[in-house]
Amino acid sequence: MEAATVAAKPIARRRGDAVRDFLSRYGLILFLLVLPVYFGVRDISQGKGLVPLANLLVQGVSNGAIWALIAVGYTLVYGIIELINFAHGDNFMIGTFVAFTLYGVLGLGLSTGASGLVLGLLVCLVVSMLACATTNVMIERVAYRPLRNAPKLAPLITAVGFSFILQNVGILWYGSSQFSVPDLIHSQHVLFTVAGVSVHNSDVLAVAVTVPLVVLLTQFINRSRIGKAMRATAQDPEAARLMGINVDTTISFTFLLGGLMAGAASLIYTLYQTTLWYFSGFQAGLIAFTAAVMGGIGNLQGAVLGGLIIGCIQQIADNKIGAQWTAAVVFAYLVMIMVFRPQGLLGEETREAG
């Protein structure tokens, strides 16, 4: 062709593009820093130092461990079938009810001796995890598998329906009001302080359960055959099928893993919060989903990171803005993530056109 060739140059960027890029890359981090920085500065100026903020962050991290575990469930499932398991949060709530029931069954109370307690709680942990895992797999079989080829609306709506069914199982089980459960590990007891920052029993518990589980899970997914099958299916289900991977089983297994994590979270929550409610799953679900998205949906480390961050945001909001507004704050973050950086902190740029 004779047409004059123009030297390749980057296309003219509209001014909005530069802003949007900047916001996308750093906006989220800036938004996240706003809360701690603003209140930290305010504290310092009021002569309180950074200790209150540090305390909040410690609380936030241990609280966030719960969200992290639930978020892992969301992210694993989304990674493999690209659908949000809407009933996941309510599954978690069922786990808390199971755990509490087990207190009664095992006769765990405030007077139980230390070794009996540890043993009993381990049993609770295992049973809760199994209960949630089973529920999750059942949801997959009933809601997601039969509708796999339907437009995405269908399984989503079905999962929403399931969420409500689970909530009402909760109501049937323990009624519609909040109720308290025995504080078996004396969660508010301060174990030790570091530079003025207190660490409670509950904080240690949260870390002690979450860290090993996450490490185990990561290793499992990276090393085991099923883990590889999961990653392969997440990348390309058709190719995985052609390689001889049983995609159906792999997907069910993913739901199982997600359920296990939710079950663990539910025990921590029961020991930590000592108040249970049928509606806690709905809220927990949304919060954990925000965490998963913040970290980058499909990314395991991202889910954990997101959980911890959300936990911190919650603590700061609870304390500094007012507990009744915390939910709105968290959801506002969710909206902001969706607008400015849907791939989250650790996710990759989606193959977007522009």
Add this chain to the structure above:
Amino acid sequence: MSAQDSGVRPAPAAAGAGADGSILDASGVSKAFGGLVAVSDVDFSIPRRSIVSIIGPNGAGKTTFFNVLTGLYKPTTGTIVFGGRDVTGARPDKITSLGIARTFQNIRLFATMSALENVLVGQHARMRAGLLGSILRPPWVGSEERRVREHGRELLAYVGLEPVAFDELAVNLSYGDQRRVEIARALASEPQLLLLDEPTAGMNPQESATLTDFMETLRDDRGLTILLIEHDMQVVMNVSERITVLDHGEKIAEGLPEDVRRDRRVVEAYLGTQGGS
């Protein structure tokens, strides 16, 4: 039936001719997805009222290039000028309203709409009824609806669809008929440039010949410019006035069919440097 008669919003007359009377000029166009470069520094011009083809082995970046031209992707570098107008990075619906229409490699009809309704959607850019107009239906909206339906039927007949099939749901149509409807839908937006992505896929030689005749009719009777992606070499050689060859996202050859056919780089690209396959 001309745009003026029907009171439709006509495509901006592609008044500004590009250099050498080309209707479209793409310069230095690249498209990268993260680290993967799908299209690399391609210059491409289409002469007015011509039929040109892009060919290349699988994964050469042909459809990606199409998608850049139609606005589905924003190019990483380069500019695209259509009818003297810079459309680089414009949205797909804007590009359609300016006069570029396309079909898809895997037919993407609105499966549960009828053939006619598909074509009506194709005319979206040439209609004016908005929210209030649709609700209140003043006389001009009513006549607009009648006009686009009439036009739609004409187009469907023009591409060879039987009238009984006009109200048939697209999914119930035969493959060949679906292809026809897709073309009718593309023509519905009154384009000056028509992009066809592997239009003869799944057709036997007879059907392909009919289609190529049709393309020539479109060019001669309606003054359309046509850009094809094709794998069927018969079709390409027969109908193209010029062939461009892409491989690994780069343009490796361009010229008359008989020249391209003999070009060594093209042969290598398709068969590999060892010459075997």
Add this chain to the structure above:
Amino acid sequence: MSRLGALRESSRANLIVAVVAIGLAALVPFFFAPLSSFMNNAVLALAYVVMALGLNIVVGFAGLLDLGYVAFYAFGSYTVGWLASDFFAYINGGQGVHILAPKLLSSPAGIHVNFLLIAVAAIVICAIVGVLIGLPTLRLRGDYIAIVTLAFGEIIRVFAFFGDDIHLGKHALLTNGRQAISPVDQIDLPLLSQFDSAFSLRPYYWFALAMVALVLFVNFRLRDSRLGRAWIAIREDEVAAASMGVPLVKTKLLAYATGGALGGMAGAFLGTYYNSVNANQFQFGFSIFILAMVILGGLGSIWGVVIGAVALSFINTYLIPSLNDVPDKFGLDFDFTTLSFGIFGFLIVLMMVLRPEGLLPERRRRLELTEGVGAGDEQLFEVRA
């Protein structure tokens, strides 16, 4: 296409059915006492029909799964609460502001605007809210849209609940939280005496029926128009729609705005009908309630949604409370009404698994949902909105 199918598509047939149905419905109040509970439930059912038809535009036509529809109910109701009560008692030095509304010398305070004007205001406000809610969702895939709209619904609920902590200027609050804004002015139409729910529910019924007629008209007109086709095209295959010249941003926002406006109108009506605007009304379960109506009736099917709305409304007010005897017989102690949303959830699951196209399916939907046709959700790329 079958004869029946063709018939259902013809606008003339729809017009006749609509006229007959509405005509018959208009006669219903004469068979029931003016203050009977049936009348109350009928009025609610009609209001829910309007809501469901509004949601149908967003979810059914355009395929955008909006799980925060309660937001429009809230805004519609609060528009009435703000503009037709003595909530802002301090305005105008206690003398109140009255626009086409009677001024009671005994209690003039507050803003009092004629309901018809408020309905218009609610429509406008909710259209804007719809656009604001829709904007962040434009580049998102289906399930993300669900979550984001849900999040918005929750944010709005939080503000409704705790709006009595938010002060606007020196004297006013944002909402009255769970203490409710009450009483609310009743509808006062020219040439007719003001509605009075202590006297007769019939005027409310006919007013609601008029709203239904209007909304049906709007729906039918839209469905067979350029915009309606654009919505359905977006629902089926966004990429192809954009490539055919459908501007995605504008079209989607119009869906949110129109659906929201209708929800707001119904919300305003409910606000004045209940004579109170209480934050407790605006919970997530309500969004599911309306969604269940749309699914039961058939996503995208106008008559189906009407039937679904009426059915579910009556299930909610009649069947569920009457089931409260059952648990006693089993020695269980719970109240079915608290389970109502669980029952809707169950219904949703049942419908999606057994008959996803709904009771009276839009003919397209049946194909989409049962044979996976046109489920053009696989996208290689995010479509540039």
